[in-house]
Amino acid sequence: SHEKICRYVARESKSVVVSFGYRLAPEHKYPAAYEDCLNATIHFMKNIELYGVDPANVIVCGDSAGGNLAAAVSQTLAGRSDLPKLRAQILIYPGLQALDFNLPSYQQNRGVPPLFRERAAFYVLQYLNGNASNLEEVLEGSHIPIDIKLNYRKWVSPD
Numbered sequence: 001s002h003e004k005i006c007r008y009v010a011r012e013s014k015s016v017v018v019s020f021g022y023r024l025a026p027e028h029k030y031p032a033a034y035e036d037c038l039n040a041t042i043h044f045m046k047n048i049e050l051y052g053v054d055p056a057n058v059i060v061c062g063d064s065a066g067g068n069l070a071a072a073v074s075q076t077l078a079g080r081s082d083l084p085k086l087r088a089q090i091l092i093y094p095g096l097q098a099l100d101f102n103l104p105s106y107q108q109n110r111g112v113p114p115l116f117r118e119r120a121a122f123y124v125l126q127y128l129n130g131n132a133s134n135l136e137e138v139l140e141g142s143h144i145p146i147d148i149k150l151n152y153r154k155w156v157s158p159d
Contacts, residue, residue: 016054067091098138099152
């Protein structure tokens with residue numbers, strides 16, 4: 001489903017875009033998808049000469065949950081000295097935080113398809129534990145202890 005956009009990104013950036021399938025929630029809960037993407041990327045980077053790829057031209061990319069996975073893989077690999085460095089990460093409407101579903105972007109776009117605010121929270125819960133029974137608590141923000149909210153308010157707040 002994403003081959004066309006991957007080819008476009010590769011062509012326009014003169015880079016290689018590595019696209020992996022991964023196990024999906026709710027059947028495969030966190031960290032299955034992350035581990036799949038990380039292991040596949042490490043394998044690719046360790047064997048890059050077999051693919052005839054310039055290691056300086058590798059980009060990871062993802063949309064939605066895949067954007068989250070691309071960001072997580074990029075962060076994990078950033079500290080690895082045994083692998084070539086990624087050229088870039090491309091994140092297309094990534095899911096990057098689940099601390100607060102009441103931030104301005106969620107409020108402004110709460111009824112905008114395709115990913116309504118409630119659906120975003122539902123999918124996060126599916127990804128984490130496969131159980132959306134506490135969806136209302138997550139939407140209200142009561143799923144995060146106050147001390148954690150205070151620790152992260154510098155980065156995750158309406159301001």
